[in-house]
Amino acid sequence: MKYSKATNYALHTMLFLAKEATNKPVGVQQLAEMQDVSPTYLSKILTKLVKEGMINSVSGANGGYTLSRNWEDISFLDIIHAIEGKSSLFDCCLYNDPKCVIKEVMLSAEETLENELRNRKISDLVKK
Amino acid sequence: MKYSKATNYALHTMLFLAKEATNKPVGVQQLAEMQDVSPTYLSKILTKLVKEGMINSVSGANGGYTLSRNWEDISFLDIIHAIEGKSSLFDCCLYNDPKCVIKEVMLSAEETLENELRNRKISDLVKK
DNA sequence: CAATTAGAGACTTTACATATCTATAATAGC
DNA sequence: GCTATTATAGATATGTAAAGTCTCTAATTG
Ligand code: SF4
Ligand code: SF4
Numbered sequence: 001m002k003y004s005k006a007t008n009y010a011l012h013t014m015l016f017l018a019k020e021a022t023n024k025p026v027g028v029q030q031l032a033e034m035q036d037v038s039p040t041y042l043s044k045i046l047t048k049l050v051k052e053g054m055i056n057s058v059s060g061a062n063g064g065y066t067l068s069r070n071w072e073d074i075s076f077l078d079i080i081h082a083i084e085g086k087s088s089l090f091d092c093c094l095y096n097d098p099k100c101v102i103k104e105v106m107l108s109a110e111e112t113l114e115n116e117l118r119n120r121k122i123s124d125l126v127k128k
Numbered sequence: 129m130k131y132s133k134a135t136n137y138a139l140h141t142m143l144f145l146a147k148e149a150t151n152k153p154v155g156v157q158q159l160a161e162m163q164d165v166s167p168t169y170l171s172k173i174l175t176k177l178v179k180e181g182m183i184n185s186v187s188g189a190n191g192g193y194t195l196s197r198n199w200e201d202i203s204f205l206d207i208i209h210a211i212e213g214k215s216s217l218f219d220c221c222l223y224n225d226p227k228c229v230i231k232e233v234m235l236s237a238e239e240t241l242e243n244e245l246r247n248r249k250i251s252d253l254v255k256k
Numbered sequence: 257c258a259a260t261t262a263g264a265g266a267c268t269t270t271a272c273a274t275a276t277c278t279a280t281a282a283t284a285g286c
Numbered sequence: 287g288c289t290a291t292t293a294t295a296g297a298t299a300t301g302t303a304a305a306g307t308c309t310c311t312a313a314t315t316g
Contacts, residue, residue, distance in 0.1 A: 001129055001130060001131055001132065001135075001212050001217065002129060002215075002217055002218075002219060003129055003217055003218050003219070003234070004129065004272095004273065004274085005219070005273080005274075006273080006274080007129075008218075008219065008220075011230050012230065015229070015230060025292095027291090027292070027293090028292080028293075029292085037274095037275090038274095038275065038276070040275080040276065040277080041274070041275050041276080043292095043293065043294075044275090044294085044295090046293090047293080047294065047295090050293095050294095057292090057293060057294085058282090058283080058292080058293080059281070059282040059283055059291090059292055059293050059294085060281095060282055060283020060284055060290095060291065060292055060293080061283065061284040061285070061289095061290065061291040061292065062283085062284065062285095062291080062292080063282085063283065063284085063291075063292045063293065064292075064293085065293090076233055076234075076237070084129050087130075089129065089130055089131055090130075090131050090136075091130060091131070091133070091136065092136075101143070101253040102139050102140065102143060102253075105204055105245075105248045105253075106131070106204075108244070109204070109241055109244040109245050109248070110241075112240055112241060112244045113237055113238075113240060113241040113244075116236070116237040116240045116241075117233075117237050120233045120237070125229040125230075125233075132303095132304065132305085133304080133305070134304080134305080153261095155260090155261070155262090156261080156262075157261085165305095165306090166305095166306065166307070168306080168307070168308080169305070169306050169307080171261095171262065171263070172263085172264090172306090174262090175262080175263065175264085178262090178263090185261090185262055185263085186261080186262080186313090186314080187260090187261055187262050187263085187312070187313040187314055187315095188259095188260065188261055188262085188312095188313055188314020188315050189259065189260040189261065189314065189315040189316075190260080190261080190314085190315065190316095191260075191261045191262065191313085191314065191315085192261075192262085193262090
């Protein structure tokens, strides 16, 4: 059980875009080089962020990616969910025993984790 | 990013053993049948718990597994660590930037999760 | 000794993350 | 309109780890 590299790439990209105060699009070429990953693969990851409305993409020459308007609200959890999906960390083997104690513990722990990640915004890291 | 099925099997086995107040060994055959998993595979998982001192094994006829003496102290985190390993959920791609903000957020969130899981003991689920 | 049980190791299968390749679509600048 | 540049999409390949099987060995019971 680990966060995927794709999540790592997405977080680093978001942080970089946030640090760039400018609105000029940043090409995937540059973003990929910084992180030592292939541009086509990173592009595929960033497309997920585009579809979730976290960043915008601009085709054509001098194109690239920019943060969306509401970027200051984007949390770590948002980014993780965009890449890893939103399904629970804990897969129950049987069907929905509602008073199952194991499930209760695991889901409540996961919720604690999500709350923490929901409160941490990319924008908080930039302001200082 | 998900908890493995092996973790699920380990948790269910521990809970079952805890509910069995008796000290009689329970064979892997029976444990596996309940969880619809092959005995040899489950055996491999339970051996990890034996090595961490959470359960004891008894070979030979009428053998099986019993909880260890200190079983009331065993937390969810202990079991998860025994199966999934203890390495961090977040793999940092570069080497140890100590003031890295991303790493700081991810590790602190993970610590919150671990604290919650450390406070939940198998024995708490049985007492009621 | 015979039956039963856990443990160990090699191996296979499956699933998924990671990545590559190629073709298409959109845009800028000339 | 033409060309270069850039993102997007889909098919495909590779790598890795989880999940599971098979077989042999060791310990214990009776
Ligand atoms: S006991 Fe709980 S965790 Fe296990 S299968 Fe049933 S509902 Fe799921
Ligand atoms: S920026 Fe932080 S998370 Fe990223 S590689 Fe460096 S230390 Fe690791």
